[in-house]
Amino acid sequence: MSFPMNGSNIQVHSYKHNGHIHRIWEETIVLKGTSQEVIGGNDRILVKESDGRQWRTREPAICYFTAHHWFNCIGMIRNDGIYYYCNLGTPFTYDEEALKYIDYDLDIKVFPDMTYKLLDEDEYALHSQRMNYPKEVDAILRRSVDELVQWISQRKGPFEPGFIEYWYERFLQHR
Template sequence: MLPKEKEYIYIQSFKHDKSLHRTWSKAFVIEANDERIVAITDRSYVIEADGRKWLTREPAICFFYPDKWYNVISMIRKKGVFYYCNLASPSIYDGEALKNIDYDLDIKVNNDFEYSILDEDEYEEHSKEMGYSKDLDYVVHKQMKELMERIERRESPFDHDEIQRLYNRYLILKEDRRQ
């Protein structure tokens, strides 16, 4: 099942123990196919597991994959495009929400494609607490390596021109939806 273009969907991220990690109140779908779902969060409420609620500050183009163990959020800021990558299970849309399991590790990428790995300590802690298997650990680290290679090659979605094209498409589709 895939969401429809120009549809607003809900996003839910869980932890390995099935507890809710984070939700996004709305994301506007601009592309949905067997390879990826691309949705825009623009002034969307995010609710954290501890109940904290905040509003996204800038438009972000979010890439979710049914066959990759990560998702990528590209934030469009005054100083350029910045990326935040979540190591997570493949994303599934079930008609209720777009869902995945967050596996703690993140990669933060600046506008010049310099990147850093975040939350390695959280990954180790949760790995022990929630019993991540050796197979899961292997897949997460293999996918993290693939992600870093994509960043270094400036391969989609790490392509500023592609982000600009998708953002322009969003503006057109959003206006079409209003009419």
């Protein structure tokens, strides 16, 4: 698999199971790009929704994508601490157009005190039925929710103390 070069500016595209585009993040600076993981940073970037709406992110963020896990994490740096928004979805792929993954609706929001909340279970149930998510995908996603919760509890990967701050300092050097 190809991967984006450190310092390059890429787009991130999320799709739905049916292949339709879901959301496009216009620009993310690659801070670490390997075939195994991509760590990127962005701040107040344009996001385009599939329905044509557009909005800007409100704060700096560090994005963590992995080629082996069915989730990705966005650490948002706010005045009162770091909040995480974790998307349950396929491992990333990368081509010259963008970093891409399939978003499977379920999300986990993590608060600065490392408490968390599972979100969008209703949306997952609806889309699972409408788009015929295979049983294998459902099983992988259920295991991935458990794995992500373990990472949060164990302060692993992007939840490790200092991880977001370290990569945010690297991001500031690329701006």
